[in-house]
Amino acid sequence: xxxxxxxxxxxxxxxxxxxxxxxxxxxxxxxxxxxxxxxxxxxxxxxxxxxxxxxxxxxxxxxxxxxxxxxxxxxxxxxxxxxxxxxxxxxxxxxxxxxxxxxxxxxxxxxxxxxxxxxxxxxxxxxxxxxxxxxxxxxxxxxxxxxxxxxxxxxxxxxxxxxxxxxxxxxxxxxxxxxxxxxxxxxxxxxxxxxxxxxxxxxxxxxxxxxxxxxxxxxxxxxxxxxxxxxxxxxxxxxxxxxxxxxxxxxxxxxxxxxxxxxxxxxxxxxxxxxxxxxxxxxxxxxxxxxxxxxxxxxxxxxxxxxxxxxxxxxxxxxxxxxxxxxxxxxxxxxxxxxxxxxxxxxxxxxxxxxxxxxxxxxxxxxxxxxxxxxxxxxxxxxxxxxxxxxxxxxxxxxxxxxxxxxxxxxxxxxxxxxxxxxxxxxxxxxxxxxxxxxxxxxxxxxxxxxxxxxxxxxxxxxxxxxxxxxxxxxxxxxxxxxxxxxxxxxxxxxxxxxxxxxxxxxxxxxxxxxxxxxxxxxxxxxxxxxxxxxxxxxxxxxxxxxxxxxxxxxxxxxxxxxxxxxxxxxxxxxxxxxxxxxxxxxxxxxxxxxxxxxxxxxxxxxxxxxxxxxxxxxxxxxxxxxxxxxxxxxxxxxxxxxxxxxxxxxxxxxxxxxxxxxxxxxxxxxxxxxxxxxxxxxxxxxxxxxxxxxxxxxxxxxxxxxxxxxxxxxxxxxxxxxxxxxxxxxxxxxxxxxxxxxxxxxxxxxxxxxxxxxxxxxxxxxxx
Amino acid sequence: xxxxxxxxxxxxxxxxxxxxxxxxxxxxxxxxxxxxxxxxxxxxxxxxxxxxxxxxxxxxxxxxxxxxxxxxxxxxxxxxxxxxxxxxxxxxxxxxxxxxxxxxxxxxxxxxxxxxxxxxxxxxxxxxxxxxxxxxxxxxxxxxxxxxxxxxxxxxxx
Numbered sequence: 058x059x060x061x062x063x064x065x066x067x068x069x070x071x072x073x074x075x076x077x078x079x080x081x082x083x084x085x086x087x088x089x090x091x092x093x094x095x096x097x098x099x100x101x102x103x104x105x106x107x108x109x110x111x112x113x114x115x116x117x118x119x120x121x122x123x124x125x126x127x128x129x130x131x132x133x134x135x136x137x138x139x140x141x142x143x144x145x146x147x148x149x150x151x152x153x154x155x156x157x158x159x160x161x162x163x164x165x166x167x168x169x170x171x172x173x174x175x176x177x178x179x180x181x182x183x184x185x186x187x188x189x190x191x192x193x194x195x196x197x198x199x200x201x202x203x204x205x206x207x208x209x210x211x212x213x214x215x216x217x218x219x220x221x222x223x224x225x226x227x228x229x230x231x232x233x234x235x236x237x238x239x240x241x242x243x244x245x246x247x248x249x250x251x252x253x254x255x256x257x258x259x260x261x262x263x264x265x266x267x268x269x270x271x272x273x274x275x276x277x278x279x280x281x282x283x284x285x286x287x288x289x290x291x292x293x294x295x296x297x298x299x300x301x302x303x304x305x306x307x308x309x310x311x312x313x314x315x316x317x318x319x320x321x322x323x324x325x326x327x328x329x330x331x332x333x334x335x336x337x338x339x340x341x342x343x344x345x346x347x348x349x350x351x352x353x354x355x356x357x358x359x360x361x362x363x364x365x366x367x368x369x370x371x372x373x374x375x376x377x378x379x380x381x382x383x384x385x386x387x388x389x390x391x392x393x394x395x396x397x398x399x400x401x402x403x404x405x406x407x408x409x410x411x412x413x414x415x416x417x418x419x420x421x422x423x424x425x426x427x428x429x430x431x432x433x434x435x436x437x438x439x440x441x442x443x444x445x446x447x448x449x450x451x452x453x454x455x456x457x458x459x460x461x462x463x464x465x466x467x468x469x470x471x472x473x474x475x476x477x478x479x480x481x482x483x484x485x486x487x488x489x490x491x492x493x494x495x496x497x498x499x500x501x502x503x504x505x506x507x508x509x510x511x512x513x514x515x516x517x518x519x520x521x522x523x524x525x526x527x528x529x530x531x532x533x534x535x536x537x538x539x540x541x542x543x544x545x546x547x548x549x550x551x552x553x554x555x556x557x558x559x560x561x562x563x564x565x566x567x568x569x570x571x572x573x574x575x576x577x578x579x580x581x582x583x584x585x586x587x588x589x590x591x592x593x594x595x596x597x598x599x600x601x602x603x604x605x606x607x608x609x610x611x612x613x614x615x616x617x618x619x620x621x622x623x624x625x626x627x628x629x630x631x632x633x634x635x636x637x638x639x640x641x642x643x644x645x646x647x648x649x650x651x652x653x654x655x656x657x658x659x660x661x662x663x664x665x666x667x668x669x670x671x672x673x674x675x676x677x678x679x680x681x682x683x684x685x686x687x688x689x690x691x692x693x694x695x696x697x698x699x700x701x702x703x704x705x706x707x708x709x710x711x712x713x714x715x716x717x718x719x720x721x722x723x724x725x726x727x728x729x730x731x732x733x734x735x736x737x738x739x740x741x742x743x744x745x746x747x748x749x750x751x752x753x754x755x756x757x758x759x760x761x762x763x764x765x766x767x768x769x770x771x772x773x774x775x776x777x778x779x780x781x782x783x784x785x786x787x788x789x790x791x792x793x794x795x796x797x798x799x800x801x802x803x804x805x806x807x808x809x810x811x812x813x814x815x816x817x818x819x820x821x822x823x824x825x826x
Numbered sequence: 827x828x829x830x831x832x833x834x835x836x837x838x839x840x841x842x843x844x845x846x847x848x849x850x851x852x853x854x855x856x857x858x859x860x861x862x863x864x865x866x867x868x869x870x871x872x873x874x875x876x877x878x879x880x881x882x883x884x885x886x887x888x889x890x891x892x893x894x895x896x897x898x899x900x901x902x903x904x905x906x907x908x909x910x911x912x913x914x915x916x917x918x919x920x921x922x923x924x925x926x927x928x929x930x931x932x933x934x935x936x937x938x939x940x941x942x943x944x945x946x947x948x949x950x951x952x953x954x955x956x957x958x959x960x961x962x963x964x965x966x967x968x969x970x971x972x973x974x975x976x977x978x979x980x981x982x983x984x
Binding site: 163166302344372740 | 827845847848849852855856857859860861862863864865866867868869871872874901902903905906909912915916919920921923925926927928929930931932935953954955957958960961962963964965966967968969970971
């Protein structure tokens with residue numbers, strides 16, 4: 058039964074959609090961001106197409122379809138009914154190698170590391186590769202998205218095979234040229250070498266011959282052994298760096314088209330309010346204003362909510378006009394939610410049983426029989442994504458087509474939404490992907506894309522919509538806050554029972570049983586598999602506050618709760634936290650064999666022990682100093698962290714050092730990967746220090762970086778990273794380093810001061826950084 | 827509406843028919859097409875819009891274009907003498923692979939360039955203080971600090 062409780066489809070890695078009750082089902086983040094319907098079904102077929110480049114050369118375009126059906130339709134291939142490629146390699150006669158980067162770049166480094174995978178297997182020097190951002194095209198590139206740290210696991214096999222197929226064909230071409238067997242030939246950094254004679258032929262010379270060859274099955278080609286890697290694992294700087302440091306236009310907000318106009322879109326400060334009337338005549342007379350109009354919207358918060366559009370000749374004029382805008386809102390269906398009221402309610406309902414309950418063993422009995430029990434109430438707030446590039450998008454409705462330049466994490470969701478909200482045929486939607494100034498899950502939602510399209514549909518010119526910072530903070534899909542009533546049982550120093558009554562939120566007006574997006578909890582998130590008696594109760598409070606997926610959804614909040622409470626239990630038991638935490642993993646084993654989303658306790662133990670060793674666990678510290686340890690497994694990555702803090706008499710916390718130990722199998726790009734970890738630690742410090750989205754009468758109170766502070770350089774600790782090299786497949790690093798940060802820091806604060814932080818951010822408990 | 831003249835990246839530019847209250851940020855981005863300077867907060871809180879006026883770092887989102895009429899503005903596009911010879915900070919940023927999303931980095935570099943002008947070999951503390959007004963949502967601070975040290979060691983004030 059234990060394994061059943063910790064079943065792997067209980068998702069350590071990605072979130073569930075709001076429409077699913079509880080944890081029985083698992084869906085992709087992108088699909089979840091897309092409540093309405095599933096998209097047009099595109100059959101996956103094996104497809105590989107070769108064609109000559111204009112100047113001679115080899116173009117390889119693959120669809121690495123899956124399953125037995127993948128290769129089953131040669132007749133359809135012959136008739137031209139092809140599935141499209143999901144990777145793209147060009148080798149020109151002059152030796153230029155172009156590799157397409159398929160997924161949206163949000164800062165996670167995907168534009169660099171996915172092409173690196175292809176280049177490694179293609180066996181070419183990275184310096185010879187030009188990376189080009191691909192267009193958005195499901196048929197040619199397969200799924201293109203940035204979310205859930207999924208780009209790596211989803212593309213690892215496919216892109217290695219993509220490179221290896223091309224390399225194999227180039228080797229075959231060389232063998233035929235020389236009249237030797239393929240085993241006599243070896244690919245080596247852009248050349249094929251004849252093992253006997255030492256002769257070399259450049260890929261460029263072989264490109265045309267290779268293009269005429271039959272294509273080997275993707276599963277038949279030999280992939281490189283990791284010991285043969287020359288590129289993966291190295292420190293490779295981002296491919297856009299030169300453009301970034303010289304200020305070239307790359308981002309969504311940098312888009313400019315001839316005759317382009319500039320728009321703002323003003324929505325009701327109370328979520329769900331509808332624009333009834335506005336002083337449009339006044340606004341239209343404002344300097345530079347071209348038009349102003351009310352958009353009814355379709356009431357779907359993921360698509361198009363009601364609001365007022367102002368279109369002007371410059372961003373400044375649009376922003377200025379907004380200041381003069383007066384709107385009469387119909388708030389009859391708008392949110393009147395209050396964070397303070399939720400906090401009071403969550404506290405008061407604590408002792409009651411939850412609406413939904415799941416249990417392994419008998420937690421109540423364990424508590425009744427315990428030598429000692431510990432009770433705590435934990436609170437964490439709503440959070441905004443606060444991307445530094447505010448939401449923006451450019452669209453141009455011309456020739457019956459809606460052409461879009463979007464900084465979106467899920468560009469392939471857009472056409473369906475435009476169809477739903479604006480009744481434009483999906484085939485008339487063309488979307489270009491642009492670099493994104495920070496994702497963190499915010500741009501899994503495409504509300505800002507639909508908004509600009511709604512405006513562009515009314516305007517005979519390209520339009521760029523730019524949200525003000527204030528609009529961005531007032532209309533996010535927030536990380537939902539939450540409350541945990543925890544009871545722990547100790548018998549003879551061992552953790553024998555845990556009861557969590559989790560208070561979260563449900564969409565107002567619904568059946569009351571569905572958690573909001575990102576506000577659900579499942580037993581796999583506890584990650585203490587040796588506790589024999591475990592119960593999870595859940596109560597949902599109705600809410601209209603839009604919620605969504607925030608860096609490491611769910612884990613970003615609950616890891617702090619559970620890793621803090623584990624420390625409370627260790628302290629109550631009078632035991633060393635390291636020893637106590639390791640005891641919760643038991644024997645090294647995989648909780649569900651073959652399922653990567655299931656916790657592997659051996660990998661957990663290894664990173665915890667490594668972090669403890671590198672973090673000088675057990676070494677004495679001075680007065681006012683403390684050390685804390687936390688672990689978490691999310692997004693297929695195992696992370697343990699030791700934080701060291703110094704707390705002065707005024708409760709000012711200086712985080713001196715954070716030691717990170719990780720097992721992600723293989724670190725693909727040492728630079729990009731370590732950058733993600735450093736950033737996750739800083740983000741963890743930002744959130745624990747002082748970030749909190751509050752709302753009163755349905756209106757968010759925070760407006761900008763003065764009341765929603767981001768961490769600054771001076772509070773960045775020394776960050777040390779230690780990577781275990783294991784044979785496991787790699788995973789993405791946008792998320793899994795984040796969850797343990799707050800637990801490690803708060804446990805360190807307790808070690809230093811004896812004060813247990815149970816409310817986030819720590820400023821709520823009188824501490825500051 | 828007014829006509830305003832100023833020098834941008836060593837070139838004389840004329841902005842015609844512009845609201846004199848337009849923040850320099852939007853004059854650069856919308857009117858002159860120099861989009862390397864970024865909008866983050868509009869209130870001088872994040873530093874993404876940092877440019878130089880007569881060599882000093884300022885927040886262009888909070889500076890009306892009329893107030894810099896006739897003065898010399900340097901943006902990230904004009905920091906390097908030419909495409910082949912980047913500023914030592916730009917080289918150091920690439921060497922350390924500082925950017926994640928990269929959105930704040932133009933502002934970071936412009937602020938750091940002003941720092942190195944006044945303090946050619948800054949300590950960690952001097953860097954932290956000088957850079958405290960520049961936010962990086964991705965948290966690349968450790969690398970920014972390292973890149974500033976590298977650039978300083980290579981005559982970053984030049």
